[in-house]
Structure formats: structure tokens, C-alpha cells
Amino acid sequence: MDRISQLPDHLLLKILSFLPTTKEVVATMVLSKRWQFLWTLVPRLVYDDIHQNTTKETFSKFVDRSLLLHEAPVLDYVRFKLGEKSSDVDDIGVWARTVARRHVRELFIEIDRSSFPTTAILPKSFYTVSGMLVTLKLNNMVLADDVSSPVSFPSLKKLSLDNIKYPGGDKYVNRLLSNCPLLEDLHVDRWTDDNVTVFNVRVPSLKILYMRDIKDSYGGEMLVIDAPSLETFTIDDSSGVCVVKNQMPNIVTADFDFFDSRSWKILSSITQVKDLCLCLSFPRNAYPNGWVFHRLVNFKLCRCKPLWLNLLMCVLRDSPKLRTLKLYQKQGYQAHQPNPIWSELSLVPECLLTSLETLEWTNYEGTKEEKEVVEFILRNGRCLKKVTISSKPTDSDKKLEMIKELALSFRRSPVCQLVFD
């Protein structure tokens, strides 16, 4: 007895929506009369040419024809995953606009970078018909621009731009971002020369920002952030200078990885942060007084940059509520030479006395400075509960030596547990 065909349309469409790609959905057209046209109403389209045994032409043809015959009034989710099989990257512009006009809500266009240099163009007309678009994710595309053509994404909340070229330059990026009134989540990956010098993120509604900037050239790029509602702020591997305008009172999590030594000043905008992870260069006497990280609870610091120790002491001094401290080293970095000079602080940081509970130290090498820091914390950490030291696999004798030294040093906290990895 044919039970499944008795289910109402909306349930059959739901079932079809869980099929991985549109190819499988369209294949149901031959099952029976009941199923013949169901595929045309499934509000989810996934075109993936990467794992198929098809040729370029047949894939293109399939997308064209299925888009043509498809009739769902609103598309919830459309995804194009294009690799080397897609014959004409220009097709994607047409396809994108087609689905935009069909009121697509979430659109993902992922073009395999190794297959194409970035040539697929998102046409200008796309910017005016995407009224219902809530999520947009683009990989390896060119965003066409024209001073005269409007840009409008009234419903866009989540935007992800991965290896995008902007022929319209800085002005275009400005225009794009300022025409997304509801934007909350912005994710930008800049790989190649994308024709933008100053990347300006001025989005009052933005809550989550992720910027990654992997370029070979350090050509005076700037990143200007003006996002006062930001809650999660991540800058990964930035080569240019970063400037933040306005405070961020709602900030919760911040993760910075800077190469440029002038960017540390943005710390002043995130003093309300709760979770902080830093890997940045820090000028010796630059840290001003008056910054207090009132809410900082978890602090992670990378030891690959010079003067990390200075930064550590400054942050410790200014974070009265710090509970967790983690000192790590990025992959591939050797212990920094020359070693930072450790000078005992006259005043023990307040957090050591009142709140610090956990210390984690990875890639411990047992140098004089490292030992002194750990011992200092052990000696003064009244509330310490657990100290974890993990070291690189060296010969066991040296390791034993390191463990012995630390284990014997004085611990102010009676409950402090010392763990070695």
C-alpha cells in the first residue's frame, strides 16, 4: 500500500528538502504521477558539480533547465558548489540573479578556487532584486559595480565574502555595507589583491565580525571598523593597520592576530570584553594607564611576538576579575629571541590575589624567563586551582628536570593542582 504518496504535499516537500542535491530531487519526477511535479515546488536547490560523473555541458544544462521549470514561489535555500566542471563561470551570474528574483532567502555560491581564477561576476542587477535575501555567502567572485546602479539588501543579516574582488574599490565596499541595514554577521576573507585599500566596515547593526587578511604585500592597507554594537570581534592574520572608531560597549569576545605593531590601540575600544585572545606586537612603553578590563574573565596570549611578557603584565594588572590565563604559541613559531626580560613587578596584580583560578601553558620550554613567570604566578596566586604545563616532546630527562623545578616551587594556594602533559 502506497502510504507515502498519501502524505500531504507539504510533508512530501519536506522529505524532498532533505535530499542532498537537486539532482536527486529532480530524479523523483519519474516515480509516479504523484511525484511527477513535486520537485518543482521544493524550496531548496543545491547544485553541486564536484562529485558527479557529468560533463561541463550537462551540468550547465541541468541547472538551466531545472531553474526554468522550477516553480516554488519562494526559495528558502539555494547553494551552488562549482568546481572544474562548470563550463562557464558567467553562468553563475545569470543563475544568481534568477534565484534572487525568485525571492531566495539564503544563497551560497562557492566556487572552487583551484579551478578558476576569480572571474565569475555577480551582476549589478543582483543588487536590486535581492529583497528577501537573509544570508549571502560568496566564494571567489567579482562583485560588479557601477556608480549609477543602486545596491540594496534590505533583509540581509549574514554576509560572507571569501576571496572576492571589488572592482569598485573602497567606495564600493562602503556602499555595499551601508546598504545592509540589518546586517548582523559579517565574515570577510581577503586573499588576493582585491582592489581595496581601506576596508571600511561601518555597520551600526553589526554583532559579529570576522576579518581575515592574508596578503603577501603590505601595501598600507587599512581596516577601519565602526561597529558600536559588536559582540564578537575576530581579526585573523591581518597585515594592515586596524583602526576602530567608537567604543564597543557590548563586546563579549575578541580575538586579534596582528602583524602591524600600530594596531594594538584598538584594545582601548574593547575594554568591556569578557573573553580575549591576543597575538600582537606591542611597543615597549606604549601601554597607557587607564585601561581597565572590568569584565575580562578569560585571557589567552600568544608568545610569538616580542614583548609578550610586557603585554601580559599590563593586562594582568588591568583585569581585576581574570579567572583563566592561557599562554600558547602559534604553530611553527620558535621561542622568541631575544627572550623577554623579566623584571619582577613591585605590585602583584590584583587578579592573582583574588580571582585567577587556572593557568595553562603550552609549549613550555623551561627557559629561565618562563620558569620565573610560572613561579611568580604560583607564588602569588592565592586562588589558583589548576596549573597545566604542557611541553614539546623533548627528551625525558630534561622534562623531568623542568617538572621537578616547578613542582618544588612555592605555591600560595593550598588547593592548587599542578598538572604536566
Place this chain on the structure above:
Amino acid sequence: MSESDMAIIKPDMMKSYIWLETSDGSIQQVEQEVAMFCPMICHQVLQKGAGSSKNSAISLPHKVNPPMLSLIFDYCRFHQLPGRSNKERKVYDEKFMRMDTKRLCELTSAADSLQLKPLVDLTSRALARIIEGKSPEEIREIFHLPDDLTEEEKLEPLKNTMDDPRIRLLNRLYAKKRKELKERAKLKSIEVEERVDERSVDDLLSFINGRDHKGVNTSKSKKKNKKRKEHKNGTCKVFNKDSHNLHSKQRSVEETSSSSLGRVSNLHSMEDDIFSKKAEFEDGYIDDEIDPALKEMLDREVEEFARRLNSSWVLSVGQERQPVHFSINGNGDTRRLTGPAARHK
């Protein structure tokens, strides 16, 4: 100890129950927190105060029979406990879904009528997983689907080849037609072609309006159109030819274009880019030897082309032509002016 004894000793520990009546008339009671996990039951209890006694039992939708109900409540009983970890829930769900397809379908239906969305998603996913990766024959066997698409059944399913024979046939016909058009293009002059174009627009309009167009009067359309960019576009001309020939097939359209009007703008935009690029845009006759199911499908395709064509014409022709069934606003939307019958002669 019996339940009632416990109730006397510790009244605050007595569970409250909801009374439910299934489609077969049997009435049962279920623990309140379990039943309230279903939005439909929750709604009935809160809004209408039903289910508190045997007499005011909530009558459940007929898709919910007792075995399905007990399955659903097993699910609810597990998931309504907030203390369960995500992993536990996942493991339970995997095990829960192991049942035959008949029950899966019944369960989907029952859960849907109780508005229990998480369970509906779960069963739908399970059914999708069954369908995935199988050939149509296998799927038909599993679900006992009737094999009632006779012609299509003989054709290779789309899953095995991208090139559905229907589409292949269409392409063949279009290729034939394109060749013919190329020849014609060489012979004729531009002006003559334009005149032919005009005629076909009227034909097109009548075609869309569902009329026969034998001997359409072309006298009114003898006025020359201005040279527009779109005419210069060779592919557009190609479409005009297409429509012209379509009419000569004397095909009457069953569906009127009322629902398709809204999509004209959609197709038109596609047209700009697709037409200028694709070499595959062939037109063709529709062969008369096609079997009816194929005919239907080809009809539809042909209609789409016709609609697309019409929209491009209307944009270029604009206000100077009557009958204008569509008007293009400044922002490019098409709007239906009057019904199809509004035509001047």
C-alpha cells in the same frame, strides 16, 4: 504501593494527566508533561481548558491512531526531560527511527497533525535517507508506488543520465529549427524579417490568449517598428521565428497565462543573459509524432519560450502598440493591465 495509595500519602507528588481521545473512540490518559510537549495538545489545554477529565477529553486528529500515539508519547517522554545531553538525544533519535517505512509514513503524518515539528523533521529525514541513492525502481518497490507514468517509465531516469531523452528530443528539434532559421536569415533582408516579426507578436498574443490564429490579420501591424537594440540582437530574432512557427502548428493553449504573467519579468531577465550567451538556444518545430505526455511537457516549454519572447517584445514595443496586456513600470515590474480579452482590432 498502588498509585492511589501514593496519592493519599503524598498529594503534592501526584502527577496530573491529560485525557485524550483517538480517532477510534478509545480514551486514554497521559502524563501532563509528556502530552504538553505536543503543541497541538498544549494549545487545546491552555486555550480551551480541555483534557482535564474523561468527559472533556481532547479529540485527536484522525491521523493519530493508538499505536502512533504511543510511539509519539515515547518520543515526548524522552525528550521533554531537560536534563538530557544532546548526545543522548541524538542516540535515542537514531534508535527511534528504526522502523519500517509504512510506520515511518504514518508517524510523519501523525506527528504533523500534532504539530510536533522536531519529530516530523526526524521522520522526514529518515524517509529522505531511504530515498537517497536509490534507483526509481527500488524506490517504487520500497514504498509500493504505482508505476503509472507509462511513457516516462520507459525513458532513462534523470538520475542515471543528465540527458533526459525528452530534453534530448527537444534539443534535436531545436537544432533542426535553428538550421532552418540560419538559412532563412541568409536569404531575407532585415526589413522583411522585421515585418515577419510583427506578425508573430500578434500571433503570440493570441496564442497566449488561447485563440486560434488561422489567418491572423496582419494589416494593422504593418507599421514599422523603430529600430531597437533588441531587434539587432540576432538571438532575439531567432525567437521571433520560433514563435511564428509555433503558431503555424495550430496549437491551442489550455492554460491561460494569468499565472504566468507574474513570471514574465522573471523570465525576461533570464532571457537577457541566457540568450546572449548560449549557443544552445535552438528553436524548433514540435514534432507531431510525440506521445501525449511528452507533448504536454514540450507544450509547457514552448509556452515558456513564448512568454519570454512576448515580454521582450512588450518592453521594446511598449506603449505604442495595442493590445498591451502588460505594462512595465519604471522599476521593471510587469503588471497585468486588463484581462486577455482587452484587445483592439
